[in-house]
Amino acid sequence: MVKLEPTTHLQGATPVEVGTMVVQEVTDLGAVTSVAPYPGRQKAVSDLLKKAHGITFPKPNMLLPGKKASCLWFGRDMALLIGVEPDPALAKEAALTDQSDAWAVLSLRGEGIEEVLARLCPIDTRLRQFPINSTARTEVAHMMSSLTRMSETEFQLMIFRAFARTALHEITDAMEGVAARG
Numbered sequence: 001m002v003k004l005e006p007t008t009h010l011q012g013a014t015p016v017e018v019g020t021m022v023v024q025e026v027t028d029l030g031a032v033t034s035v036a037p038y039p040g041r042q043k044a045v046s047d048l049l050k051k052a053h054g055i056t057f058p059k060p061n062m063l064l065p066g067k068k069a070s071c072l073w074f075g076r077d078m079a080l081l082i083g084v085e086p087d088p089a090l091a092k093e094a095a096l097t098d099q100s101d102a103w104a105v106l107s108l109r110g111e112g113i114e115e116v117l118a119r120l121c122p123i124d125t126r127l128r129q130f131p132i133n134s135t136a137r138t139e140v141a142h143m144m145s146s147l148t149r150m151s152e153t154e155f156q157l158m159i160f161r162a163f164a165r166t167a168l169h170e171i172t173d174a175m176e177g178v179a180a181r182g
Contacts, residue, residue: 008025008027009025009104009161009164010025010104010164010165010168013025013165013168014106014168016168016171016172016175018172018175018176018178018179019110019112019175019178019179019182020110020111020112021108021109021110021111021112021113021116021175021178021179022107022108022109022110023106023107023108023168023171023172023175024106024107024109025104025105025106025107025164026105026106026107026156027105029082029083029100029105030082030083030084030100031081031082031083031084031085031086031098031100032080032081032082032098032099032100032102032103033080033081033085033086033096033097033098033099033100034074034078034079034080034081034095034096034097034099035049035057035071035078035079035080035081035086035090035094035095035096036077036078036094036095036096036097037057037077037093037094038093038094038095041093041094042057042077044093045057045090045093045094048087048089048090048093049071049081049087049090051087052086052087052089052090053066053068053069053071053081053084053086053087054066054067054068054069055069055070055071056071057071057079058071058072058073058079059073060073060076061073061134061135061136062133062134062135063133063134063135063148064133065133066083068083068084069081069082069083069084070082070083072135072146072148073135074137074146075137080099080146101161102160102161103146103158103159103160103161104158104159104160104161104163104164104167105156105157105158106156106157106159106164106167106168106171107150107154107155107156107157108154108155108156108157108171109151109153109154109155110153111153112175112178112179112182113153113154113155114126114127115178116171116174116175116178117140117147117155117174119174119177119178120140120141120170120171120174121138121139121140121141121145121147122138122139123136123138123147125147125149125155127149127152130149131149132149132150132151132152133148133149133150134148134149135147135148135149136148140157140159140167140170140171141166141167141170141171141174143159143160143163143166143167143170144159144160145157145158145159145160145167146158146159157171
């Protein structure tokens with residue numbers, strides 16, 4: 001009998017290090033669930049999230065980190081609950097969809113990573129414009145994604161899993177370009 005082993009989206013192609021910068025696949029997020037409150041139910045959803053998971057529904061363009069779970073704004077009237085299975089009571093107030101295997105997640109970190117992102121996406125990711133826990137749905141190298149600043153020198157990129165290798169290639173090329181100028 002053949003034993004199937006789980007693989008990641010990039011199957012060991014990371015980390016990639018260029019100069020002081022590193023791109024690494026993130027594989028330990030836990031459950032990822034989209035939460036889309038039914039019309040007029042956002043406060044009820046936020047209250048349920050607070051009671052069950054210790055976080056509320058995020059304001060636009062924000063990540064709300066918690067001890068066990070985080071809640072990431074993911075578009076108009078939508079957030080991602082990350083790290084835990086959603087409390088069943090949420091299903092009465094919001095549409096819930098498992099997204100755990102839909103997205104490849106990359107950590108981009110190091111000195112110069114803002115310059116890399118300037119080559120790849122149309123938003124200003126400098127710290128004064130895009131502070132820690134800010135997030136945006138944007139394109140990265142013409143691929144739709146979610147980009148979140150995790151610290152002064154680290155971003156988290158969520159991209160459709162089908163584009164994981166293309167994203168890694170584009171990010172690596174941009175890292176090499178930035179490193180060559182330094």
